[in-house]
Amino acid sequence: MWRSIASNALTLFIVLLIALAGAIAWGKREYVAEGPLEQAICLRVPSGSTMRRVSEDLAAQGAVSYPSIFRVGADYSDRSTELKAGSFLVPENASMEEIVDIVTRGGASTCGTEVVYRIGVNRALMQVRELDPATGTYVEAAEFQPGEAGEEGDTVPEPYTRVRGEAETRYRVLVAEGTTVWRVVESLKEADFLTGTLAPEDTPLEGMIAPDSYEVTEGADMADLVARMRALQQQRLDTVWAQRREGLPFETPEEMLTLASIIEKETGVPEERRQVASVFENRLRQGMRLQTDPTVIYGVTDGRGVLGRGLRQSELQSNSPYNTYVVEGLPPGPIANPGLASLEAAINPDTTPYLFFVADGSGGHAFAETLAEHNENVARWRAIEAQQQQANQ
Template sequence: MIWRNIASNFLTLLIIILIAAAGAVAWAKRQYSQPGPSAVAACVQVAPGASLNAVSQQLSDQGVVSNGYIFRAGADYAGKSRDLKFGSYLMAPHASMEDIVRTITAGGPSTCGTEITVRIGVRENAVVLRDMNPDTGQYAEMLKYDPATQAAPEALIQATEKPDARLRVAVAEGVTSWQIVEGLKAASFMSGEIAKVPAEGSLAPDTYDVKRGEDRAALVKLMESKQAAILQAAWDGREMGLPYQTPEQALIMASIVEKETGVADERSRVASVFVNRLNQGMRLQTDPTVIYGITEGRSVLDRGLRRSELTRRTAYNTYQIDGLPPTPIANPGRAAIEATMKPETSDYLFFVADGSGGHAFARTLAEHEENVARWREIERARGEATTSPVQGE
């Protein structure tokens, strides 16, 4: 009888323990998957070779996770305890332990901490150092310098040496291939040389994450393959009846559209003007092509075009030649390429700057001349030298 009571009590106790254990497991699972305690974004840094224990302690100290033991147990249960990828990762407010484990084991470019970007622009290049403010989840610019006129600041050199710094190259729409090659020289965290300047228009403007020591020529090849894919996709989806016989001709037109307007909503309308002119056998008469014939894409022409330059016949002077120039005049972005393949339907044949950053469009020469006269008044009021009254400007 006594042994029967002992056995019954033991069984009851075991059931209670099992119920408690099941409850503890269920509670831990909820803790692992439910929103975390941090009300602000947090930058989590995983050092090279860091252990899960060290990372969990850091997360606990930062107030990002509520329980380091549950974090480690959850990662181990998911089979990810040995999959940590070093880097800096921005965690959203109230990120769960499950989300954090998924992020720091997936790897990829750092999304917070120190970021160094080489910006290649039409008029200038710059190297920019930014750091993430975890309280706002936004990057704050710490310093910026022009590599063409200034030596690299010591703070930037030190930041570049951080193993988890995010390194990037940002290429603006409308830069030439020569400008890109020259700009990549400012990326001191890269290596290697580029044997020759790639074909004009063949490089995709975008922001590229790179690794320390990555070969410059390899990045150029990536830009080429990306631009080729963008061009082919746009060509495959183009409208029928356009005056381009090949994707290469469309790329030439896209580069002209890119250089003519920086207003996103205008690209397809500008493209329609040039399409209409080609369809009617009119010359394009656009300044950017003439400028490219003068500079060969190696500099910016900081003055108006001279009458002698407009009347001189060159392969790129669309006042003097019929149709398109022989090559693109810059590297157009995706939006300009797509606008060229699907231009707006219009009967516009002319456009000129309107003083607001955009353009005034006209159907007839008389309308265009009125728009040009208004633009001349704006230039005079600003004290600017007047530019050539081109048909496609």
């Protein structure tokens, strides 16, 4: 009898082992198999969350069919303790293995809310954008100018106050080409997600802030951010200067930066930068004055704000060192923060015979080799201006 019992027990044990092995094999297949999610979702993982809570949230949103397998798989791969807080984009049909990797990998959140602070030439704009997981595109939730009161005296829209302080909210500062250092620094003072102040000795010289997009965290130090901007511009200067061609009509990286800033202010058409650069460099070679309005404007405003009107004859005839209608050669320094493309245009201009250019009414410019051709282009532009003025009346 004991032999029969032992035999039956052994058989049962073998059956259980087979069943267990089958369950494990099935669980492994489910863990790596395509998931049931039909449309991408944005999964929020709060600070202090657990893998159990995450698995239940995923199940509620239809991303996993078996929360327990999700947790066992995370434990088996030693990832349970690596859960990160944030908002993460979970693509459609993601396997449980892929989702575990997404929520434990670390790094910046891949979806959710983004606060973008755009610093432009004339103003700064705060935007709150939320990612639509279904389309993978950001949808604007709010937009406002810091420091300017709304119609009812409310300076900050609700979507912005709601996302402030949330760990998964990402912040980005975007500096446009052609801004001045004054504009950037004054705008950063209005960014309430930054902390600290900028000492006068830490303020970069004109032109030494790199136009770019900068990821920051809430509470980041303003001085540290400005230092990053200055370091990137210095890196660009060093790199571009090392790539310069022979025979350029300037001798130092500082002069390159000055010319690049003029190119930046003279055209917003990327394809024109090297042509504009050729005009100024042809003029420098021939000893002609640059005669460019943006330098005169900088001399009037000192880079602080927008002139908001046309230049006066007295300003065009002044002895300001930035008045390139009077002084010869380059002005004493940059007039804005040029982007990388303008720096590259300064050291690699097109080869052209052009000495003049004027707006052509399409957003670009008409270029000319002779003064007679230029005067014809100017006449056409004046006619376009007159038509535009009549249309606006």
